[in-house]
Amino acid sequence: QKEVEQDPGPLSVPEGAIVSLNCTYSNSAFQYFMWYRQYSRKGPELLMYTYSSGNKEDGRFTAQVDKSSKYISLFIRDSQPSDSATYLCAMSPSLYGQNFVFGPGTRLSVLP
């Protein structure tokens, strides 16, 4: 079993739809949870991060962590074609980046 699992997609949705992206993990030591967005031929950029369990909202994006189920989600409301990208989850037991473990990413297409 991989340490972090993520459905690779591709996931295609119509503009305006609510998108749910998910990751599961096996390491109960993970405390920090991140979502990155990666456009084609670009490096990943940090969208949101959450510490421990709970929800965090930023504009159209909501990150949710359920440590008891070892499951994290990213919700995108009112999805736009500009949201079309690959979304990577990442998690870490510590604050520092050398311990980050990344999921393989989910490719999302939002169709106009």
Add this chain to the structure above:
Amino acid sequence: GAGVSQSPSNKVTEKGKDVELRCDPISGHTALYWYRQRLGQGLEFLIYFQGNSAPDKSGLPSDRFSAERTGESVSTLTIQRTQQEDSAVYLCASSLQTTASTDTQYFGPGTRLTVL
């Protein structure tokens, strides 16, 4: 520059040749990371530099891989005697690595390496 830059953006090489990839981090960022991203796979940590500390080389897949960093500036990743399985996008990231928040890494656009 405003962001992390990497060069070259694309590199095609023949099996057995050596390649050198360059990363220019954001000025003032003390931490620098190299990752490998194979098609359809997550980022694979390779090596981490923090200030003048000894680098964390725990992710380097073999002794054909090495990296250097001059102070808190440019870093080069060298792959000797390249193999076809080395074909991937090599990403560099830098961060301030403060204790006030999580370690926000800023990524460069990557170098796409193809080994024929």
